[in-house]
Amino acid sequence: xxxxxxxxxxxxxxxxxxxxxxxxxxxxxxxxxxxxxxxxxxxxxxxxxxxxxxxxxxxxxxxxxxxxxxxxxxxxxxxxxxxxxxxxxxxxxxxxxxxxxxxxxxxxxxxxxxxxxxxxxxxxxxxxxxxxxxxxxxxxxxxxxxxxxxxxxxxxxxxxxxxxxxxxxxxxxxxxxxxxxxxxxxxxxxxxxxxxxxxxxxxxxxxxxxxxxxxxxxxxxxxxxxxxxxxxxxxxxxxxxxxxxxxxxxxxxxxxxxxxxxxxxxxxxxxxxxxxxxxxxxxxxxxxxxxxxxxxxxxxxxxxxxxxxxxxxxxxxxxxxxxxxxxxxxxxxxxxxxxxxxxxxxxxxxxxxxxxxxxxxxxxxxxxxxxxxxxxxxxxxxxxxxxxxxxxxxxxxxxxxxxxxxxxxxxxxxxxxxxxxxxxxxxxxxxxxxxxxxxxx
Amino acid sequence: xxxxxxxxxxxxxxxxxxxxxxxxxxxxxxxxxxxxxxxxxxxxxxxxxxxxxxxxxxxxxxxxxxxxxxxxxxxxxxxxxxxxxxxxxxxxxxxxxxxxxxxxxxxxxxxxxxxxxxxxxxxxxxxxxxxxxxxxxxxxxxxxxxxxxxxxxxxxxxxxxxxxxxxxxxxxxxxxxxxxxxxxxxxxxxxxxxxxxxxxxxxxxxxxxxxxxxxxxxxxxxxxxxxxxxxxxxxxxxxxxxxxxxxxxxxxxxxxxxxxxxxxxxxxxxxxxxxxxxxxxxxxxxxxxxxxxxxxxxxxxxxxxxxxxxxxxxxxxxxxxxxxxxxxxxxxxxxxxxxx
Numbered sequence: 001x002x003x004x005x006x007x008x009x010x011x012x013x014x015x016x017x018x019x020x021x022x023x024x025x026x027x028x029x030x031x032x033x034x035x036x037x038x039x040x041x042x043x044x045x046x047x048x049x050x051x052x053x054x055x056x057x058x059x060x061x062x063x064x065x066x067x068x069x070x071x072x073x074x075x076x077x078x079x080x081x082x083x084x085x086x087x088x089x090x091x092x093x094x095x096x097x098x099x100x101x102x103x104x105x106x107x108x109x110x111x112x113x114x115x116x117x118x119x120x121x122x123x124x125x126x127x128x129x130x131x132x133x134x135x136x137x138x139x140x141x142x143x144x145x146x147x148x149x150x151x152x153x154x155x156x157x158x159x160x161x162x163x164x165x166x167x168x169x170x171x172x173x174x175x176x177x178x179x180x181x182x183x184x185x186x187x188x189x190x191x192x193x194x195x196x197x198x199x200x201x202x203x204x205x206x207x208x209x210x211x212x213x214x215x216x217x218x219x220x221x222x223x224x225x226x227x228x229x230x231x232x233x234x235x236x237x238x239x240x241x242x243x244x245x246x247x248x249x250x251x252x253x254x255x256x257x258x259x260x261x262x263x264x265x266x267x268x269x270x271x272x273x274x275x276x277x278x279x280x281x282x283x284x285x286x287x288x289x290x291x292x293x294x295x296x297x298x299x300x301x302x303x304x305x306x307x308x309x310x311x312x313x314x315x316x317x318x319x320x321x322x323x324x325x326x327x328x329x330x331x332x333x334x335x336x337x338x339x340x341x342x343x344x345x346x347x348x349x350x351x352x353x354x355x356x357x358x359x360x361x362x363x364x365x366x367x368x369x370x371x372x373x374x375x376x377x378x379x380x381x382x383x384x385x386x387x388x389x390x391x392x393x394x395x396x397x398x399x400x401x402x403x404x405x406x407x408x409x410x411x412x413x414x415x416x417x418x419x420x421x422x423x424x425x426x427x428x429x430x431x432x433x434x435x436x437x438x439x440x441x
Numbered sequence: 442x443x444x445x446x447x448x449x450x451x452x453x454x455x456x457x458x459x460x461x462x463x464x465x466x467x468x469x470x471x472x473x474x475x476x477x478x479x480x481x482x483x484x485x486x487x488x489x490x491x492x493x494x495x496x497x498x499x500x501x502x503x504x505x506x507x508x509x510x511x512x513x514x515x516x517x518x519x520x521x522x523x524x525x526x527x528x529x530x531x532x533x534x535x536x537x538x539x540x541x542x543x544x545x546x547x548x549x550x551x552x553x554x555x556x557x558x559x560x561x562x563x564x565x566x567x568x569x570x571x572x573x574x575x576x577x578x579x580x581x582x583x584x585x586x587x588x589x590x591x592x593x594x595x596x597x598x599x600x601x602x603x604x605x606x607x608x609x610x611x612x613x614x615x616x617x618x619x620x621x622x623x624x625x626x627x628x629x630x631x632x633x634x635x636x637x638x639x640x641x642x643x644x645x646x647x648x649x650x651x652x653x654x655x656x657x658x659x660x661x662x663x664x665x666x667x668x669x670x671x672x673x674x675x676x677x678x679x680x681x682x683x684x685x686x687x688x689x690x691x692x693x694x695x696x697x698x699x700x701x702x703x704x705x706x707x708x709x710x711x712x713x714x715x716x717x718x719x720x721x722x723x724x725x726x727x728x729x730x731x732x733x734x735x736x737x738x739x740x741x742x743x744x745x746x747x748x749x750x751x752x753x754x755x756x757x758x759x760x761x762x763x764x765x766x767x768x769x770x771x772x773x774x775x776x777x778x779x780x781x
Binding site: 062120261 | 474476477478479480481482483484485486487488489492496500503504522523524525526527528531534562565566569570595596598601602605606609627628629630631632633636639640644672673674677678680681682684765766767768769770773
């Protein structure tokens, strides 16, 4: 039957059909269950996930050699997931992680994928986010911010982008990792953001989403990185926001989860990259208030006046948003101001449907979360499925940390995860602690 | 005298290459450098012996910055064990430069790595570095290589970025539009191919740029839409052709025309209606026929809309129930209409 149906179908259609059938089976089975069983299936398997995650901090099997240059990522994926579950690790383990990450820190600034490896922006992001997640003075003081700033400046490119590492690739992800870390550590300044906005703008495609490099295809991961960065550097006005929203909402498909690109397959990790981006957009007044760029002709106009504003602004303020006087002080507050703001509107997507995909299709009963049925669990997907779950659960809350109503949480209310700072993807409480720490140190 | 396994197999040379590094005479002057994971390692990988050893020797030559042929072959070994180690790739580039090595072999090497995993960032970045050094003589090989990758996975993101970089920096545009057409012929849902098409028509020095190409591209997109109206790619592509020229978008009769024919054939509502909505938001005046088609879809409110605004709101309501996954989005669109 399946083979008859697949005659005359393209590769895309065939692949999509197979996934729809797998997911359809799960949802059909679920719908036929009595309410009490449904409740059980929708439970977040906290204990099992915690067990899987905690074991990951110890010894990993030889197959993990492929992640030997990504060990700070393993720390972040695991620690952030544990934090989302409102759980803890032993203090000795916390100290051990801090010490290990210190060994990954390069004397010249930045963190590598393991002890002795070259510093790399992505592993720096993972390390810093891990240390922020651990929190506390010992952890936060271990970050050498002075040399880190130098590392950022070395990686900064004339076209506004950043190189991932010495001699490495330049893309939107590199911009995000650098800017996000600089912002979290109170290091963001005019030098670091110079021309970044122009580079990211050149990566917004005809589809509305954002690509890794100018000309490439609109993609969920890069879209999150691009939008988050534009917000952090206060240049979000320059993007065609309505077009971005339009592209994003169409990335949620019949499976209820999100796909990364048009006509590609659903994947649990896009619960955060795409779903999380939508929650960011819900907080932008540009989309919800009055003359808020309700069509693209208006956004063209504001972009035009933005360029004019750049021309008349004093040199030290170049590259920043229309309405601010722009100075280093403003840049240091963009992240904080963002989460102090209230949700402006939305939700723009189907939050309960997304939670349904995460809980019924991504979650494994023996712990961990995955891309889609048929794939294996891994720490990356566990992290981003849970992050997406959090973003989704809080997506109708007025403030970023206000407790969601029961109807916003799919399954038992005990499924509620901890709220994150949507620009950095660390727990909100941890972000605040770090901000307080770096304000005085 | 006892024969070694290799000698018994008739392959003493091969055996020598699989000897542990510590047993190889050419490495006897190097002290391997163990990884410093500290006293209480976390996320500690239980490396196999050959992996651990190769990395210990790598750390030694990396520390001493030894740019020699043996360093080069050591990086080959290490990358076969973990092709994602960017430090090793970067060191390899430094060694290649210092040795003034011939770089065509690097293309073979990266092809081997790609066979194991074509979605590895480092291999593509290395390939780009090599291609840049080789210059325009690398064009056909790079286009062939990415074409081969697309035979296995026509949407490989890294491969597409690489191909675009090659075209922009080294050339080779002549047959690119044809190639896009071929890929779309095989799979009209391949959004990467649509994206590439947009890239070509806007940037190819052989074509006239977006404005010059727009007319024929509109026809191309519409043909694809008519074949599979549920395919989002050509709809987005069509809209993208008018990205910076809303006036022309509104006034191109072919756009409203394809929406009308799709609606009449009842083959898709989602993209045809959302396209009409977009047109209305930009001041488009629908024909009576189009207005009637839309009115026929309304399930409530018997009064016919007599303004663009009301028609647009109608469409938002229709889509809200026809496309429930995006009910929140259509409600937001409807609300914004009142502000416009």
